[in-house]
Structure formats: structure tokens, C-alpha cells
Amino acid sequence: MDLKRIRDVLKTHYGLKPIAIRCLQGYEVGTVLLSGTGDPLILKYYPRSDSRTQWLAEENRILQHLALNHKGRFPEVYPTLDGSMDVHANGTHYRILTFLDGDFLAEASQTPGLLTSFGAFMGRLSKTLVKVKPGTLASAESEWDLQHLLKNRQFLTRVKDKRDRALIDYFFLQFEREVLPYRYHLRKAVIHNDANDWNVLCDGREVSSLIDFGDICYSWQINEVAVALTYILMGKDDPLSAAEVFLRAYHAEFPLTQEESDVLYYLVAGRLCMSLCQSAQTIEAAGTSLTPEQETYINISKVPAQKLLHQWIRINPLKARNAFRSAIGVPEPAPGLRKDLMERRSRFFSPALSLSYNTPIAMQRAAMQYMYDVSGNTYLDAYNNIMLAGHSHPKVARAASEGMARLNTNTRYLYNALDEYAEQLLALFPEPLNKLFLVNSGSAATDLALRLARYGTGRRKMLVLSQGYHGNTSAGIAVSHYKHVKKDLFPDTLIGPFPGTADGNTLGGGEQSRRCIRAYLDLVQSHAGTLAGFIAEPIMGCGGQLPLPEGLLPEVYGEIRKQGGVCISDEVQVGFGRLGKWTWGFQMRGLVPDIVVLGKPMGNGHPIGGVVTTAAIADAFAEGPEFFSSFGGNPVSCAIGKAVLDVIEEEGLREHAEKTGRILLRELENLQGHHTAITEVRGSGLFVGLALADREGKPDAAGASHLCNALKDRRILTSTDGPMNNVLKIKPPLPFDALNTSQLCTEIDRILKQTGSSC
Numbered sequence: 001m002d003l004k005r006i007r008d009v010l011k012t013h014y015g016l017k018p019i020a021i022r023c024l025q026g027y028e029v030g031t032v033l034l035s036g037t038g039d040p041l042i043l044k045y046y047p048r049s050d051s052r053t054q055w056l057a058e059e060n061r062i063l064q065h066l067a068l069n070h071k072g073r074f075p076e077v078y079p080t081l082d083g084s085m086d087v088h089a090n091g092t093h094y095r096i097l098t099f100l101d102g103d104f105l106a107e108a109s110q111t112p113g114l115l116t117s118f119g120a121f122m123g124r125l126s127k128t129l130v131k132v133k134p135g136t137l138a139s140a141e142s143e144w145d146l147q148h149l150l151k152n153r154q155f156l157t158r159v160k161d162k163r164d165r166a167l168i169d170y171f172f173l174q175f176e177r178e179v180l181p182y183r184y185h186l187r188k189a190v191i192h193n194d195a196n197d198w199n200v201l202c203d204g205r206e207v208s209s210l211i212d213f214g215d216i217c218y219s220w221q222i223n224e225v226a227v228a229l230t231y232i233l234m235g236k237d238d239p240l241s242a243a244e245v246f247l248r249a250y251h252a253e254f255p256l257t258q259e260e261s262d263v264l265y266y267l268v269a270g271r272l273c274m275s276l277c278q279s280a281q282t283i284e285a286a287g288t289s290l291t292p293e294q295e296t297y298i299n300i301s302k303v304p305a306q307k308l309l310h311q312w313i314r315i316n317p318l319k320a321r322n323a324f325r326s327a328i329g330v331p332e333p334a335p336g337l338r339k340d341l342m343e344r345r346s347r348f349f350s351p352a353l354s355l356s357y358n359t360p361i362a363m364q365r366a367a368m369q370y371m372y373d374v375s376g377n378t379y380l381d382a383y384n385n386i387m388l389a390g391h392s393h394p395k396v397a398r399a400a401s402e403g404m405a406r407l408n409t410n411t412r413y414l415y416n417a418l419d420e421y422a423e424q425l426l427a428l429f430p431e432p433l434n435k436l437f438l439v440n441s442g443s444a445a446t447d448l449a450l451r452l453a454r455y456g457t458g459r460r461k462m463l464v465l466s467q468g469y470h471g472n473t474s475a476g477i478a479v480s481h482y483k484h485v486k487k488d489l490f491p492d493t494l495i496g497p498f499p500g501t502a503d504g505n506t507l508g509g510g511e512q513s514r515r516c517i518r519a520y521l522d523l524v525q526s527h528a529g530t531l532a533g534f535i536a537e538p539i540m541g542c543g544g545q546l547p548l549p550e551g552l553l554p555e556v557y558g559e560i561r562k563q564g565g566v567c568i569s570d571e572v573q574v575g576f577g578r579l580g581k582w583t584w585g586f587q588m589r590g591l592v593p594d595i596v597v598l599g600k601p602m603g604n605g606h607p608i609g610g611v612v613t614t615a616a617i618a619d620a621f622a623e624g625p626e627f628f629s630s631f632g633g634n635p636v637s638c639a640i641g642k643a644v645l646d647v648i649e650e651e652g653l654r655e656h657a658e659k660t661g662r663i664l665l666r667e668l669e670n671l672q673g674h675h676t677a678i679t680e681v682r683g684s685g686l687f688v689g690l691a692l693a694d695r696e697g698k699p700d701a702a703g704a705s706h707l708c709n710a711l712k713d714r715r716i717l718t719s720t721d722g723p724m725n726n727v728l729k730i731k732p733p734l735p736f737d738a739l740n741t742s743q744l745c746t747e748i749d750r751i752l753k754q755t756g757s758s759c
């Protein structure tokens with residue numbers, strides 16, 4: 001700030017001789033407070049440019065209009081000696097505005113009364129501004145204008161926290177899908193566009209004025225509301241209630257349409273994302289030149305914005321929509337009745353298609369680790385291992401829709417997506433696993449893996465684990481003891497003992513373990529020369545999240561290979577980094593299988609399955625009939641698969657699973673110390689099981705089912721499994737974080753306390 005120059009301008013152009021000039025902190029323009037000139041005044045100065053000249057002319061025009069209608073509520077332009085609105089001198093624009101006194105709304109206690117006053121104030125402002133002609137503002141395209149939110153996507157990579165980045169991109173995607181389709185229905189008007197609570201002044205009980213018109217634009221009218229709401233919702237425990245208070249008062253002054261109120265949820269999120277992208281960009285662009293004060297100023301809303309964004313995604317958009325509708329007097333629509341939905345379903349489907357929970361949930365949408373039902377509830381998903389990257393992950397969703405709009409064909413043509421995906425996926429496997437087959441489900445992958453094993457060895461018989469599950473095709477079911485206990489149905493399947501205790505716990509490293517391994521080795525030896533191979537999961541999923549005894553896989557692999565068979569690792573549930581320490585389950589035991597079966601998280605919900613094997617096995621298979629799958633390896637699926645791998649890498653999901661998994665195991669073990677019902681906590685990363693027993697120490701299926709249903713009633717999704725159905729399964733989407741862990745463990749603790757299982 002060049003004080004001498006400022007004093008010269010003040011004297012020459014305004015005839016002012018202030019006693020004191022104090023610098024006020026601003027984002028990009030110079031702002032100083034002048035005192036000793038009668039009423040205090042604000043001087044703003046900006047580098048001169050043609051666009052700035054035009055901009056200031058528009059701002060001055062709007063301030064004049066407001067001065068006519070709302071005396072003392074908004075800054076007024078203090079004219080120069082010759083009656084001009086501003087001064088151009090020394091390559092700088094100077095402009096003086098009246099100073100408005102009051103407390104910042106940001107620092108006031110935001111009672112419902114004050115929020116009502118704020119809503120009414122903004123409504124009155126809108127009533128006036130709606131009559132103002134846009135002039136040249138109509139063609140401006142600011143990055144701070146919510147209708148141009150997507151301009152901020154270019155700054156996404158500047159956001160440091162990678163999972164925040166995904167969350168922001170999720171809301172960019174929702175903006176495209178949920179807001180942009182309505183853009184021609186949303187009213188447009190001149191808006192202030194920055195009614196953040198540091199620009200709003202109040203006198204304790206009432207909002208008195210609004211300052212800083214530096215972001216005015218001609219935009220969707222509702223954006224005025226969205227911006228104002230965004231800032232008052234920060235730091236609130238119950239943001240929706242605060243929003244309703246504001247909206248009710250705004251609507252009474254300036255009625256909103258239902259369409260406007262319906263897009264508000266995504267506009268508030270949009271403003272948060274814009275603010276986070278802009279602050280990240282400003283910090284990055286400034287590099288080391290930012291002063292600590294400037295950085296504090298930029299961060300002033302960054303931390304609360306980040307916090308509100310994480311709070312916001314926990315709110316079911318339907319709940320927000322209904323709250324906003326209710327505030328503007330639109331009746332809430334009756335939700336579809338669960339009973340009707342269930343009746344309709346039973347008309348079309350066999351009861352073989354089961355539903356989860358005592359009272360099934362009608363789901364509507366989902367985001368990252370949260371799921372939203374049709375009644376406005378939000379569930380924490382601690383169960384769906386398929387959505388590894390998170391529900392509706394923007395990178396995966398975009399890969400799907402962009403691919404479908406460009407090219408979808410099959411492997412009989414050449415296209416990059418197939419080879420690119422194969423290269424990226426196979427790079428995650430040790431040699432000699434270097435050949436890939438792509439199919440559309442874990443079951444189809446198992447089926448193909450069995451064919452490969454049988455083709456390569458010329459034998460049929462497979463060794464499997466008791467309680468294993470590998471797929472729903474005829475061949476998959478035949479090797480899945482979990483679904484079929486009558487072994488005589490499947491003459492080609494040799495079933496070993498259950499690799500856990502009779503009550504569903506792990507065997508540990510002792511004598512029981514040795515006996516189990518011995519039993520498997522005996523089986524192989526007694527069928528030597530007839531076995532095509534062995535298929536197993538490294539941690540059994542359907543078997544109750546059960547890690548196999550440490551030596552089982554290495555020893556059985558050795559014995560199977562000795563007698564000419566192949567070893568198949570089913571990584572459908574545990575693969576792709578969920579285990580934290582390892583990308584693949586077989587790495588737990590330092591093994592390399594001959595064939596690997598992939599599925600579930602491979603497409604983050606899109607149906608992709610795969611088989612990875614050695615060149616020798618793949619080549620032997622090629623001597624048989626052509627292998628063709630209409631959909632396996634299509635370009636859209638490949639692009640989705642690649643997006644999943646990119647997300648795992650970019651967001652460090654495996655490392656995140658390791659870190660969060662450690663916290664989860666620690667908290668659950670802590671609970672085990674307080675509840676006798678918990679007999680074992682096991683697993684790795686975010687693939688965890690909690691075994692439950694009753695008072696007599698017997699496997700407690702009813703207790704596990706009660707816990708699972710009670711958690712669901714508290715809006716947390718888990719499931720039960722294991723041979724005795726007494727294991728609670730926890731295998732959430734990987735964005736699941738430490739806060740979610742703590743919520744889950746707190747609720748488990750409360751439920752077990754209520755059922756009286758404490759020590």
C-alpha cells in the first residue's frame with residue numbers, strides 16, 4: 001500500500017484528508033478504512049483494466065439502485081469532487097464507499113430469530129434486485145458463479161486431500177446430473193452472490209446490512225439463497241433445521257418455486273466445492289508468496305467448508321429436498337410403501353431371491369460409504385465390499401457413461417481400452433501370472449478357472465474347503481460346499497474339513513491347525529493323480545470372514561502341484577487392496593497361485609469378472625475351442641475396470657484400508673474386552689469378522705442376527721454369515737474412515753450392552 005499516493009488521490013479527487021488509514025484484509029482487492037473524515041469511509045483500489053472499468057460501472061449502477069430502495073442497508077458510492085463514481089490514476093482504480101457499522105453475522109450467535117431476520121433481509125434484497133437489468137453482467141462467466149460451477153473442476157487436482165477430491169468430484173458429477181438438466185427452468189436475476197456471514201452485518205437481533213458487491217453476477221436466482229445458506233450452515237449440528245428457518249423467512253419475502261428449492265441440496269454442495277477448489281488454487285498459485293495473514297484469510301472458510309461437505313454427504317438428498325419443500329410450503333410426497341414394493345417383487349420373482357434384514361430397505365441412491373433410502377434415511381454402509389472405491393464414485397461413473405456414449409463392442413475387434421486395462425491389471429500380479437480372461441461375474445470367472453484347470457490337467461476332480469463359496473453357475477455351485485452340504489450331489493468335488501473350529505472361530509496356530517492341514521494333505525495324497533486342482537479363498541468370506549490356518553495354503557499348494565494339479569485362489573471378495581497390507585489374499589502367505597479368480601470390486605458395481613493365469617495354462621486352453629464372451633472385455637467394462645484401478649492408486653485406498661482396518665480391529669478388540677458375547681475379532685484391513693456366542697459359549701446365530709438388525713435400525717449396514725451364522729461381517733466401501741469406525745463400534749457397544757452381554 002502506497003500511503004502517499006493514496007493521500008494524494010484522496011486530496012486531489014475527493015478533497016479528503018483522513019487522519020487515519022487502516023488496511024483491511026481482502027481476497028484480492030486493496031481495502032482501507034479512512035477515519036477522521038466525518039463518517040468513516042472505505043477506499044477500495046484495484047489494478048486498472050478495461051474489464052474492471054466495465055465491472056465497476058455495473059457494480060456502481062446496482063449500488064445506486066439499492067441506495068434508492070434500501071437507504072443505509074448497502075454500501076453507497078461516495079462521489080469524487082466532480083461527481084464521478086471512481087478515479088483512474090497511476091494504473092489503478094480508486095473508489096470510495098460508505099462504511100457500514102455492525103457485528104459480523106459470522107461472529108454473532110446465530111439464533112433462529114437472527115436467521116429469520118437474515119432470510120427476510122435476503123428476500124427483500126432479491127425483491128429489489130430482480131428488477132435490475134443485467135447489463136453486461138449477462139455475458140460474464142465467473143468461476144464464483146454457481147451456474148458455471150464446473151469451471152472449478154480444472155482446480156480439483158490442487159485439492160490436497162485425495163479423498164476430499166473424490167467427494168468434491170462426486171458433487172460436480174451430481175451437479176451435472178441433478179442441476180444442469182433444470183437450467184432452463186431456473187429464473188435468472190442479478191444477485192449479490194456472496195452473502196457469506198463475513199459480509200453480513202447485524203445489530204444483535206436483526207441483520208442490518210450486506211457489504212462487498214465484488215461478486216455480483218447475473219445468475220440463477222436460487223444461487224443467492226444457496227450461497228447465503230452455505231455459510232450459515234457451517235458449524236451447525238443440524239444444518240437442515242437452520243436452513244429451514246432461513247428459507248421460510250426468505251420465501252415469505254420472495255417466493256421460491258419448487259424447482260428452485262429442489263436443486264438447493266446440490267447447489268449448497270456446489271458452493272462448498274467451489275470454495276474448496278478456489279482456496280486450493282489460490283494457495284497453489286501464490287506458492288511461497290502468501291503472507292501468513294493471507295493464508296489465514298483464505299483458510300477462514302476452508303476448514304468449516306470441508307467439515308460441512310462431509311456432513312452434507314451424510315444427509316440423504318431426499319431428506320434435504322423434503323425439508324426445503326416444507327419450508328416453502330410444498331407438502332411432502334408420501335413415500336412408496338415397503339409392503340407394496342415387497343408384494344410387487346414377489347409377483348415377479350421366486351422366493352429364492354432373498355432380502356436382507358427383518359424389515360427390508362427400499363434404497364434410492366448412494367454416495368461413497370453412504371446409502372440413502374426412499375424415506376430420507378442415510379445408512380452407513382459397512383457391508384458392501386463390491387463398492388470398493390465408494391458408491392457412485394465419480395471417476396467410475398464417468399468412465400461408464402462416457403464409454404457407453406462412445407463405443408461398446410467385443411473382443412473380436414482391436415481397441416485400446418482392452419490392452420490398457422490388461423496391462424495395468426496384470427502389472428499388479430507376480431510372474432508367471434501374465435495372461436487375462438475377462439468375463440462378467442465372479443461366478444463366470446470361477447467357471448472358466450475350473451475349465452482351465454480341467455483342460456490343462458485332463459482331470460475333473462477339485463479339492464475344496466468346507467463352507468467355501470465360488471459362484472452360482474452349475475460348475476461354481478458344484479465346488480461350493482457353502483450352498484450344498486450334500487456332497488454326493490457332486491461326484492467331482494472333494495470336500496476337506498472346515499478350516500475353523502466347530503463354533504466358527506479360527507483354529508489358531510496349534511495342534512487343531514496342524515490336524516486340519518494334515519487332513520487336507522491326506523485327502524490329496526489319497527486322491528493323488530486324480531485331482532485337477534484346488535480352489536480356496538485366502539480368507540473365507542461366506543465361511544465367516546475366516547482366515548485359513550497359516551500353513552494350510554502353502555502346504556496344500558505344494559502337495560496339489562506335486563501330484564500334477566493346479567491351485568486356484570478365489571480373490572473375488574478379498575482382492576484389490578481391501579486387505580490393506582496386500583493387494584491379493586495369496587500374498588498373505590507369500591504364494592503364487594496358478595489361476596486367480598476376480599470379481600465383485602473389479603468394476604465397483606459394474607459386472608466384471610476375470611481370470612488371471614500363466615501363459616502355459618492359457619496356451620494349453622487355446623488348443624481347445626475358441627473362448628468368446630459377448631460382454632467380457634468390452635471397452636466400457638475395461639474403461640470402468642481401469643477407473644477402479646486408477647482410484648485405488650490415486651486415492652491410496654489400500655493404504656487407507658490398512659490404516660482404518662487397524663483402527664477398526666483395535667476398537668473391536670477393545671469391545672471384546674467388555675462383552676463376553678464377542679468370542680473373536682478377525683480379519684485384515686477392511687475385511688473383518690466378529691464372532692458371537694451366547695451365555696453358554698455356543699455360537700449365537702440369533703444374537704448375530706439381532707446385532708445386525710439392530711445396527712440396521714441405527715442406520716448401519718452389516719450382515720451375518722459363517723457355518724453357524726454367528727459372525728457379523730464388516731467389509732465396507734474403502735472410503736469408510738476412522739469416524740465411521742467409531743460410529744460402528746459405538747453402536748455395537750450400545751446394542752450389546754442392551755442385550756446384556758457385558759463382562
Ligand code: PMP
Nearest residue numbers: 441442443469470471572573599
Ligand atoms: N467367489 C466368491 C468368494 C464369492 O463370494 C462370490 C460371490 N459372493 C463369487 C465367487 C461369485 O461372484 P458373483 O456373485 O459375482 O457371480
